[in-house]
Amino acid sequence: MSISLEDVSILLKIPVTGKLVVVENFARYTEESRLDAIKLVSKLFGVSIEDAEDEVNISKGLTVRKCWLKSRWCPKAGSRNTTYPPVECTAWAYLLYLLSCTLFADKSGSRVSIALLKLLEDLDDVGKYAWGAAALAYLYRHLGSATRVQVSQIVGYLTLLEG
Incomplete structure (x- = not known):
């Protein structure tokens, strides 16, 4: 069955x-896809190009680490962090985390494909x-x-x- x-x-x-x-540009790791991934992470998560590049380099691929997502958008209880990211950035981070933990889980268990983020870029289209x-x-x-x-x-x- x-x-x-x-x-x-x-x-x-x-x-x-x-x-x-379908995410065409992120099918293969190339310098062009790496630069596109860095720009997308910077744009959607509201981080600097340097921070996005550092994360992509640390995660060794067209990915970001789940712990990086959690640390930026899920402050620990009792922390003194009084600044919160914009709602859209939080929505993108949450949806990316959710998709990578459920429908599109990978063997690493610790990384999230930036290709999924490309699909989430227009929040109005996510449900379509x-x-x-x-x-x-x-x-x-x-x-x-x-x-x-x-x-x-x-x-x-x-x-x-x-x-």
């Missing part, structure tokens, strides 16, 4: 039809994407990879396998 789009729609209550979830179809495609792609002899882990939204 295989998982269908109908199963995804029923189990997760997220759209399976709509705009395609076929997130369910993308999650199912992502899961099937990684199920195929997990069948290889040298692979010992699997990623994706594994809750769909429990249904």
Whole structure:
């Protein structure tokens, strides 16, 4: 028995039809995609280009670390931080964190793909994407990879396998 789009729609209550979830420029690591990623992180998270570049360099790829996201947008209880980022920056950080922990989880468990951030750039369009179809495609792609002899882990939204 295989998982269908109908199963995804029923189990997760997220759209399976709509705009395609495609991020062309971030498919491969190139100097151009690295610079685009840095600019996007700086623009959407309201950090300097230098801070964005440092984070992208530390995370070693077109990613940011989950701990970096949490430390910037989830101040610890009792901290004296009285300045809060703009609401939009917080929304982008939260949505990016949420997608990377659920639908598009990866093996690192500690990094978030900036490609997902590109899809979140226009907050009005976020609900128009076929997130369910993308999650199912992502899961099937990684199920195929997990069948290889040298692979010992699997990623994706594994809750769909429990249904």
